[in-house]
Amino acid sequence: MEINEENIEIRNKLLNLPKIQANENFLNNLQNKIKRIELEEEQAIKQKVRGAGFFGKLFGAKRQPWFVPALGLGVVAVLVFSVILISNKNNIPVVNEKVTTMSQDTPSPQPNQTNSGSTGETLKKDELPGKEITEDFGSNENSMGTLERKYTDQGTNKVRTKTETMKSSDNESEIKMNNALPLIEQKAAEPREETAKNKSTDEMKTEKKVIESERKEGTDKVGRSEYTKKDSAKDEGKNNNDVKEAAKSFQGSTEINKTMLQDLKDKIEKGLKKKD
Amino acid sequence: MLNSKREYKSFTDEQLIGEFKEGNNDAYSEIVIRYKDRLVNFLFRYTGNKDDSEDLAQDAFIKLYRSKHLYQEIAKFSTWFYTIAINIAKTSLKKKSRMSTLSISDYDPENDKDFDIPAATIEPDVQANASIENEYIQKAINSLEETYREAIILRDIQDLDYEEIANTLNVPIGTVKSRINRGREKLKVLLKDIYKPSD
Numbered sequence: 001m002e003i004n005e006e007n008i009e010i011r012n013k014l015l016n017l018p019k020i021q022a023n024e025n026f027l028n029n030l031q032n033k034i035k036r037i038e039l040e041e042e043q044a045i046k047q048k049v050r051g052a053g054f055f056g057k058l059f060g061a062k063r064q065p066w067f068v069p070a071l072g073l074g075v076v077a078v079l080v081f082s083v084i085l086i087s088n089k090n091n092i093p094v095v096n097e098k099v100t101t102m103s104q105d106t107p108s109p110q111p112n113q114t115n116s117g118s119t120g121e122t123l124k125k126d127e128l129p130g131k132e133i134t135e136d137f138g139s140n141e142n143s144m145g146t147l148e149r150k151y152t153d154q155g156t157n158k159v160r161t162k163t164e165t166m167k168s169s170d171n172e173s174e175i176k177m178n179n180a181l182p183l184i185e186q187k188a189a190e191p192r193e194e195t196a197k198n199k200s201t202d203e204m205k206t207e208k209k210v211i212e213s214e215r216k217e218g219t220d221k222v223g224r225s226e227y228t229k230k231d232s233a234k235d236e237g238k239n240n241n242d243v244k245e246a247a248k249s250f251q252g253s254t255e256i257n258k259t260m261l262q263d264l265k266d267k268i269e270k271g272l273k274k275k276d
Numbered sequence: 277m278l279n280s281k282r283e284y285k286s287f288t289d290e291q292l293i294g295e296f297k298e299g300n301n302d303a304y305s306e307i308v309i310r311y312k313d314r315l316v317n318f319l320f321r322y323t324g325n326k327d328d329s330e331d332l333a334q335d336a337f338i339k340l341y342r343s344k345h346l347y348q349e350i351a352k353f354s355t356w357f358y359t360i361a362i363n364i365a366k367t368s369l370k371k372k373s374r375m376s377t378l379s380i381s382d383y384d385p386e387n388d389k390d391f392d393i394p395a396a397t398i399e400p401d402v403q404a405n406a407s408i409e410n411e412y413i414q415k416a417i418n419s420l421e422e423t424y425r426e427a428i429i430l431r432d433i434q435d436l437d438y439e440e441i442a443n444t445l446n447v448p449i450g451t452v453k454s455r456i457n458r459g460r461e462k463l464k465v466l467l468k469d470i471y472k473p474s475d
Contacts, residue, residue: 007457007460007461007463007464010432010460010463010464010467011432011460013413014413014417014428014432014433015432015433015435017321017410017413017414017433018410019313019317020313020316020317020320020321020326020329021313021316021317022312022313022315022316022330022333023330026312026316026330026333026334027308027309027312029330029334030308030334030337030338033334033338034338034341037338037342
């Protein structure tokens with residue numbers, strides 16, 4: 001009350017200030033504003049009832065904070081799983097196809113197809129036929145494709161071109177060969193072991209015949225799908241002839257090697273005697 | 277909707293807001309009728325602008341309409357409603373101060389003078405005019421700091437008691453008294469040319 005007494009004049013003056021009254025339209029304006037707000041709220045409720053749609057639910061304001069990273073991880077996991085599954089499914093038949101294609105390609109070279117790009121190694125080895133026979137024979141033990149080289153090393157142009165086509169006949173089969181090495185090596189293991197024992201030429205002949213007959217059977221069973229029906233019938237006859245010629249040349253080359261080795265031995269013995 | 281029934285005129289403010297909380301819009305209409313002039317007057321003295329005061333009063337009534345469930349019977353309704361109105365007015369003034377080109381730096385805190393009204397505007401003939409005098413007082417009120425202004429308006433214009441003012445401003449009663457005292461001292465300085473001591 002002391003405060004009021006000290007400034008009583010100012011207080012009285014402020015209390016006596018004219019009272020401002022609201023306009024006559026105050027109530028109407030207020031009523032309109034309230035109606036407008038109610039309409040807006042109704043619309044908002046309707047929108048909520050309708051829902052925000054698929055993307056609105058996913059990325060709208062009311063989404064859960066963990067939803068987007070969880071969705072991303074889920075999608076990535078599904079993708080990785082599907083990729084692994086597909087790759088596994090593809091790998092198994094690819095390996096089988098490799099084996100079948102190998103069995104088809106090796107005994108049935110196509111003489112009409114040539115590929116100069118793959119002749120680099122074979123041409124160099126033609127310069128030293130004597131060594132190459134043994135090397136190629138060794139390489140024949142390593143993989144199925146080395147048989148082809150052996151035919152080229154024998155020296156005739158005809159045979160050389162045939163082997164080139166065998167390599168270039170199907171690039172995909174070469175790639176598959178690289179991928180299917182384990183299975184191929186299993187098949188090639190039997191001839192490797194036998195050749196490593198240095199059997200006689202007669203035995204080698206019989207073995208080659210057996211191998212060739214097995215390959216023919218493989219081609220008959222598996223692989224006519226890659227060739228057309230017309231070409232495959234022709235190729236089989238040609239392939240049989242080629243294989244026979246190759247086998248003959250291989251026999252001749254081994255005999256030549258034996259004679260050369262004997263000559264060398266004789267020369268060495270003569271040289272030793274002279275020294276003595 | 278805003279047509280109050282006669283029966284609500286005998287209700288207290290707290291009874292009316294209780295009825296309104298139960299969904300009776302007639303009670304809300306009675307509240308609007310009771311408080312619209314008081315609120316517009318308070319907001320006019322607080323802002324110094326008639327149009328703004330009406331808009332802010334409507335905003336306060338809309339806030340009341342939408343936030344009726346927030347009222348608790350512990351407090352007096354008038355206190356609670358003035359609090360709503362003051363908060364709306366403060367928010368509006370802050371928005372205006374951001375938008376206006378006039379800077380707050382016009383205020384000189386070193387001399388602790390809120391606003392000096394030029395002496396040239398006060399002439400003997402004008403002093404006799406009540407409307408100009410009221411305008412002059414209003415300018416002086418508007419030049420007060422916000423804490424003093426709201427306390428002076430609630431006490432000397434709206435004629436609330438100290439407890440109500442303390443509850444409205446959410447400060448102790450002692451703080452309210454000191455603010456009112458200091459506000460009046462400042463007004464006395466600002467209005468020295470109009471009000472000379474009568475003794």
